[in-house]
Amino acid sequence: QVQLGESGGGSVQPGGSLRLSCVVSGYIYRSKCMGWFRQVPGKEREGVAAIYTGEGTSHYADSVKGRFTISQDNAKNTAHLQMNSLEPEDTGVYYCWAAPPPPQEAADFGVTWCWARMETFNDMDYWANGTLVTISS
Numbered sequence: 001q002v003q004l005g006e007s008g009g010g011s012v013q014p015g016g017s018l019r020l021s022c023v024v025s026g027y028i029y030r031s032k033c034m035g036w037f038r039q040v041p042g043k044e045r046e047g048v049a050a051i052y053t054g055e056g057t058s059h060y061a062d063s064v065k066g067r068f069t070i071s072q073d074n075a076k077n078t079a080h081l082q083m084n085s086l087e088p089e090d091t092g093v094y095y096c097w098a099a100p101p102p103p104q105e106a107a108d109f110g111v112t113w114c115w116a117r118m119e120t121f122n123d124m125d126y127w128a129n130g131t132l133v134t135i136s137s
Contacts, residue, residue: 009131
């Protein structure tokens with residue numbers, strides 16, 4: 001059974017930093033898509049960052065580029081989201097996500113495929129329970 005264990009949320013002041021971590025267990029794929037999306041009450045879910053662990057390539061929402069960094073630790077089946085220069089608009093519940101790797105024949109093979117996949121919220125994918133991130137002075 002696939003499980004995602006997420007940690008690292010919390011509350012910081014604007015300009016502060018937080019680091020989220022997500023451990024995947026029980027997944028048969030060595031390479032996989034991983035990422036985070038966030039949910040703010042009253043707004044649509046928003047993809048934040050994705051990584052294709054087979055290549056280590058990443059993709060970010062425009063709203064977080066230059067401030068957030070997603071990384072991987074393949075030995076630990078873990079992804080991290082380092083969030084710097086946090087803004088009140090970053091407040092929300094952050095959900096870690098994992099999905100199978102892109103099919104070899106995919107025209108957009110790689111993290112582009114992963115990003116598109118994350119935004120479909122496919123029922124065959126996996127999500128953590130979410131962690132609250134609050135940015136407030």
